[in-house]
Amino acid sequence: MSKNKTIAICAGHSDTDPGAVNGTRTEAQIVLDMRKMVAHYLTLDGIKHETDGKGGVNQPLAQTIKVAQACDIAIEFHCNAAANKAATGVEVLSANKNKALAQKLASAIHKHLGIPLRGDKGWKSEGSGQHSRLGFISKGGGLIVELFFISNNADLAKWDSKKWLVAKEVAAVLMQEAT
Numbered sequence: 001m002s003k004n005k006t007i008a009i010c011a012g013h014s015d016t017d018p019g020a021v022n023g024t025r026t027e028a029q030i031v032l033d034m035r036k037m038v039a040h041y042l043t044l045d046g047i048k049h050e051t052d053g054k055g056g057v058n059q060p061l062a063q064t065i066k067v068a069q070a071c072d073i074a075i076e077f078h079c080n081a082a083a084n085k086a087a088t089g090v091e092v093l094s095a096n097k098n099k100a101l102a103q104k105l106a107s108a109i110h111k112h113l114g115i116p117l118r119g120d121k122g123w124k125s126e127g128s129g130q131h132s133r134l135g136f137i138s139k140g141g142g143l144i145v146e147l148f149f150i151s152n153n154a155d156l157a158k159w160d161s162k163k164w165l166v167a168k169e170v171a172a173v174l175m176q177e178a179t
């Protein structure tokens with residue numbers, strides 16, 4: 001029997017809520033893609049995980065929180081967005097107790113995208129965010145990973161060329177945490 005922890009890998013927003021948008025690109029589509037890639041690597045390594053919807057389905061937050069609560073570790077992917085197109089970087093929001101894991105996740109993304117670590121070495125406290133998505137932290141006990149700024153065309157181009165490396169690195173951090 002494996003004593004590994006279970007991991008919830010969730011995609012922000014939902015099939016009916018696109019989140020932030022840049023041209024034809026939506027946050028919901030990008031984070032669903034990330035969820036699939038990370039799940040792929042966790043499956044290859046035999047790490048138990050759950051997702052907020054199967055295949056191409058991205059369930060809304062209420063269901064996502066239930067998935068998070070049922071797992072030992074829960075992360076939800078988002079993209080940041082700002083009116084200032086130059087805003088850039090990665091940040092992970094969490095409760096204080098998950099600060100170390102948040103910084104590891106931010107560092108994994110920073111390593112391949114080469115974008116700045118925002119906040120405290122990539123970590124921001126749960127109070128610094130916005131929107132109801134913070135229910136994922138307060139109710140779900142999870143971490144919110146703001147991968148990069150969808151509003152920044154350079155961030156987006158880096159994501160498109162490096163996303164598989166980013167997903168592999170994030171999966172490696174989660175694997176370490178679970179075993």
Ligand SMILES: [Zn+2]
Nearest residue numbers: 012019078079
């Ligand atoms: Zn979002």
